[in-house]
Amino acid sequence: MTDPILFKDIDEPGLRTLEVYRRRGGYDMVSKALAMTRDELVHDLEISGLRGRGGAGFSMGKKASFLPKTTMDKYLVCNADESEPGTFKDRELMTKLPHMLIEGIIIAAHAAGANRAFIYIRGEYQEVADILDAALVEARDAGYLDNLPLVVHRGAGAYICGEETGLLDSLEGKRGNPRLKPPFPANQGLYQGPTLINNVETLMTVPHIVRMGGESYAKIGAANSTGTKVVSVSGNVQRPGNYEIELGIASRELIYGLAGGPPEGREILFWFPGGSSSPVLTKDELDVPYDFDSMAKAGSMIGSGAIIIVDDSNSVVDVALKLASFYRHESCGKCTPCREGTNWTVKVLERIQSGLGTPMDLDIMASVQDRIIGNCLCVLGDSMAMPIGSMIEKFRPQFEEYMESRREVAA
């Protein structure tokens, strides 16, 4: 394991203040980056291989290069909505390193040619937003934000606002409904202007890439998945929390070595490798390397980097119902497959739970999932369809056994 990049001395007292952060070399990269031309900076980001840490894993440098080079108003939006169940890395990073985020935003705004920036933070993170606001005042007084108005915008509790176009609508003061893509935000985003949207962790990595140079950053991690990643491990593990890992380490090492594995005497039933919207993996798939491509090959995804461990004291049906109910609640209702599909999945699962399920229900449920995937404006519906589909596929006997036992109870 290389040294931690983002987590280095993260618990140093007072790191939240400008004074301590600057003493550690904070904001040094701003002048270095601003001295570079936009093309040089974008090129550096591109060869660093940095992929978005919010879920989609798109190359950050490439995304920045898509913004047109005209003089019109351009925007940078930091996606701090983090509402994917199981994810809490951005909260930790923003709580402890607010200035690193501001530094990253200043540099990324230069790369994108943006002249205004926003941090869209979820409304539940009131304490974190207060910390960011305090840091913003310090940074503004120190003159770092003279050419870049930066505003912390608090949301008000909606999972869908973590989706980039839903976030833009919400930031424009509307209901957070996703938009049809294309046009992509890089061409027409906030207030119809070109917009670069990046996750908190992605933006916080940017100053480190400037410091190390894209080429040396690309040496960390695995091929096509460079760098380190903060992974949130939660659920039935002994030491839940955030761990910064080098991409490409074995998932087993992360789950058992760092997070301590499931409680004594318990075994893993299944686990979500990338938040609740990633297809589940079983205990036989613990040796998959934790990086973008290997996870994709195993049929799942890294997503936001949130591992949820479910041990064998739980039933797969209960977890599926919890998951489906969440997506039903959070579906914005714009697209029919998602609005109806999430609702019917919950109804079928409730029927199974009440002892009225039939074996046909599983096939119906699986076909509902198939009809959601790819048929909506955004991936919220897919986020339910993929894990539920994988659960039915991998745990069919458990579903049937559960159904049978419930039927007996009901009778």
Add this chain to the structure above:
Amino acid sequence: MSIEVRRYEHGSRVPGWDEAADLSKDPAQVPDPATTPVPEDLRAEIEAHMANYPDHRSAAIPALAAVQRRYGWCTPEGIEQAACVMRLTPAYLVAVATFYDMLETRPVARHTIYVCTNISCSLRGADELLAAFKDAGDEQEFNIRGFECLGACDIAPMASVNGVYVGPVTRDEVPEVIAALRQGREVLPDKHLVKRPVADPNAQT
């Protein structure tokens, strides 16, 4: 098994479908400043938010949050005042307010307790915790809600008490939380999330 589904006159299951912000006024009309008194501090707060954005409409959520802070919930009068300052229709702001979970469009109690009941927390007993909270606090005083993932699975099961994240909360601590809120004390001071160090052993040098 029959599940009772409440239906309203025209068949909608959505409560509040027929409620306008104020039934005596047209919600599709921008309120007249001459007949809509707005408290000075509320106006100043909303205008400060509006100045932050190129398009003042972006301040809709902050303005509604300001209304909620002042009146306890997004009251029809409060929404009308915000609409008057922002030069929007009350109907527009009601549409926004009903979309977001944290904006209350019904009267609620003074203290807010959100208990996260999503996967990671429920694997660690969040549903029992929520039930314990509901038993311990009454509705007049406490707005106790099961909430979607609050992004603090490392301290599961957890609760956001008036915006402060605390956890892990055991069922035995529920009476203490309720008592602390009643007496205006700090809630479980040694369990605040912001004071917690990072779990990663490599981060500590």
